[in-house]
Amino acid sequence: MVRPLEGVKCVCVIMFQQAPVAFSMMADLGAEVIKIEPPEGELGRQLLLSPNFPLSPYFETNNRGFKCITLDLKKEKAKEIVNKLVKDADVFAQNFRPGVAQRLGIGYEDLVKVNPGIIYLSASAYGPDGPNALLPGTDGIAQAAGGICSSYGEEGSRMATGQVAVADETAAFHSFQAVMVGLYHKLKTGEGQLIETSLLG
Numbered sequence: 001m002v003r004p005l006e007g008v009k010c011v012c013v014i015m016f017q018q019a020p021v022a023f024s025m026m027a028d029l030g031a032e033v034i035k036i037e038p039p040e041g042e043l044g045r046q047l048l049l050s051p052n053f054p055l056s057p058y059f060e061t062n063n064r065g066f067k068c069i070t071l072d073l074k075k076e077k078a079k080e081i082v083n084k085l086v087k088d089a090d091v092f093a094q095n096f097r098p099g100v101a102q103r104l105g106i107g108y109e110d111l112v113k114v115n116p117g118i119i120y121l122s123a124s125a126y127g128p129d130g131p132n133a134l135l136p137g138t139d140g141i142a143q144a145a146g147g148i149c150s151s152y153g154e155e156g157s158r159m160a161t162g163q164v165a166v167a168d169e170t171a172a173f174h175s176f177q178a179v180m181v182g183l184y185h186k187l188k189t190g191e192g193q194l195i196e197t198s199l200l201g
Contacts, residue, residue, distance in 0.1 A: 003028075003029050003030025004030060005026055005030040007030075008026070008031040009031070009034070009091070010026060010031055010032065010033045010034065010091040011082070011085045011091070011092050012033060012034065012036065012094070013036045013073070013094045013095075013101075013106065014035065014095050014123075015042045015044060015095060016042075016043070016168070017139065017165055017168035017172065018095055018139075018167075018171045018172055018199055019093055019094075019095040019121070019172070019175060020044075020062040020063050020066075021062055021168065021169060021172035021173075021176075022121075022123075022175035022179065023066070023093065023176075024061075024062060024064045024065060024066070025172075026091075027064060027065025027066060028064070028065060032067070033065060033067065034068075034069065034085060035063060035067065035069070036068075036069055036070075036073070037069070038070070038071075039072050042059070044063075045059045073104045079106070082111075083111075083114045086111050086115050086118060087114055090118070090183065091119045091121065091182070091183070092111055092118050092121070093120075093123065094122060095122075095124065097125070097135070098122075098124055098129075099134065108120045112192070117186060118192045119179060119182040119193060119195065120192065120193070120194045120195065121175060121179055121182075121195045121196075121197065122196045123175050123198070123199075124137075124196070124197075125137025125138075125141070125198060125199045125200065126145075126199070126200050127198040132145075137200070138199075139161070139165040139167045139168040140161045141199075142168075142171075142199035143161045143166055144159070145200055146167065146200055148162070148166055148167070149161055167199045167200070171197060171199045174201070175195075175197045178197055179195065182195055
């Protein structure tokens with residue numbers, strides 16, 4: 001059986017849940033997803049480990065179907081390898097704080113020179129501008145800042161976040177949808193584009 005995204009190549013520098021869940025759905029549909037991790041591995045690999053099971057179920061679920069490679073992006077040779085991977089890719093994604101990808105030489109303006117048709121997803125906590133743009137963020141902070149915490153907890157008790165990663169998962173679905181629309185646009189026009197999503201959004 002041919003899956004609908006077979007032949008689509010994605011290169012990703014993504015971590016935790018917000019962006020990986022979007023690309024695990026793409027891998028489920030047949031896309032080739034190459035994930036770049038730092039030499040020590042993504043921190044998500046350490047979550048929910050137990051002595052009886054050395055693999056993180058959190059990491060394995062959120063990164064299913066990926067091909068993972070290790071690169072130290074602060075080194076020039078690593079940037080050369082990223083450029084080689086991106087040259088024939090359809091999608092590139094990162095979920096750093098705004099400005100970090102640019103400092104590493106893998107921002108949109110850097111990679112569009114390598115591949116003018118690239119669909120570039122930047123998934124941050126608060127979006128590319130505004131008073132909180134440069135702050136780090138997590139699912140719980142986004143739930144609180146977005147007001148969704150008011151839906152949880154009992155009357156008279158302290159506010160709490162949801163039992164599940166509502167912001168991460170919702171952001172992942174939006175990112176997945178945005179990349180799919182980007183792929184459709186590219187199919188119709190040949191043009192790539194920059195897509196910016198956020199946890200809070």
